[in-house]
Amino acid sequence: MNNNEIYKRNNAKNFIYISLFFFIIYLCFLYLGIDFERFFSALGRFGSLIANRYYPVEIPYVLEPGYLGSILDSIQMGYLGLVIGVIIASVLAYFAASNITPSKKIGYWIGKFFIIFSRSIHETIWTILFVTIVGFGMLAGTMALTMYCIGFFGKLFSEELENVDMKLVETIRSNGANEIQVFAFGVWPQVKTAFTGILIYTWDVCFRASTIIGFFGAGGMGWYLKRNVLQLEYARTSAIILSIIVLVIFSEALSAYMRDKIYKETQ
């Protein structure tokens, strides 16, 4: 067998793989009932929708005091959800970190379970559930964001806790410190910076989520969005989406600045 034949055979193999891949995608499309004509014209439709309906953006709508108040509502929901969520998540993460957990058999699994459970349910589903339990309003949104923060912050922070240097912890423990002292003097100084960084990142994500959960009955900007979507007020909808983009960019810039500052201070 010379090189040419191997080359030809490889080419044929690749060709078979690629055509199989496209065939599977074709089957997926058939299964999902997607019209190919619709799929390939989707970008054009998207563009014409933006240009014809959403385009004349009604900026004055988002400058009305009612809407500005709802922005404040969203920020407050995000903030309170973050604070409560982080407090609960820190405790859970302490239990769910396999190296420093006080009880390996029960506490570890309980912490891990709660973090995974609150992480795997999307924030909008949490909102719907809490709205059915406590009714419409910002309380339901705050609870939903709390669950969201527990999942998000808990996962990142417990991974951070699992990466601490165990030598220091063992030294302190062998000197007769109890669990609280071990955490305060052995673990906490090592994860302090990471804690702040993750906190700021969680705030960023939490604020992004708080702009939308009003769509399902919690307060804030999402409620205005839902109203205008249902009323087919495209100009106002696009203004609200634009305002969300601006706010998210602003909060992202702020959190990047804060993280940079903290990074510099610890160096």
Add this chain to the structure above:
Amino acid sequence: MSGYQLTIDDYSKQNSSKILKKIIFYILLIIIIFLSVYFIIILDTDWHRIGSGASILKQLSYFIGLDVKIMPHLILPAFETFLMACLGTMLGLILSLPVAWLGAKNVTPLGAVSFGFARMLMTISRSVHEIIWALIFVGAVGLGALPGILALAFRSVGFISKIISENIEGADKKPIEAIKAAGGSGFDVMYYGIIPQILPTVIGTIIFEWDINIRRSAVMGLVGAGGLGLAFFRQMHMSNYPGVTTVILFIVGLIVIGEILSHYLRKKII
């Protein structure tokens, strides 16, 4: 020399002003907490409607139990959700390749113009929530799985293209220069010089994004795209609370499967 001397008094003054600043910062934070508690829990909440703790527990107890009858009807939507996530991630990858090419400083063709344009696209894609993307696409292409796929794709573009362009910027320059010196075109540089270097990280990123997309595609049905979200929406509107619990269990199961798969795949690649 006297200008550079730091006496103990000066030092303690600086230190105390620093501590004062810190204290003011924390007091401000606590005041904001109290304000938000006041606005949310006292002003905005209708305690009368919620009632006592017993009525909350009663409301919660509706959710206990499983609806076995709807389980067979959930398997196909679960599969649909899974497929939506896969196709959405794939389409997102295809869409993010040109954006990443424009958004990497060292290969962008038109300098600051195309770089800024690509960065703007990435930011818009990331800052618009997937529910809003789904709403827009339901308006554009109608109900079904297609708006869900498109929404997931547009939402993933920001993250994937950001990672890819950062990797392109950080790629080793020596092979690129060698290909250039041998007379390779821009495409050759991309295909033989850059892509082999960034491939492992990019595949890891795609698997990570796919994992998140499963979570997102489970809620696409709430605004008109198909999948488990639609089943959740129906059960919720029929006030069939055990059914709601069942759908949530299916969602959690699907996500756990996705997490295990992505963990295994990432390990295999690295």
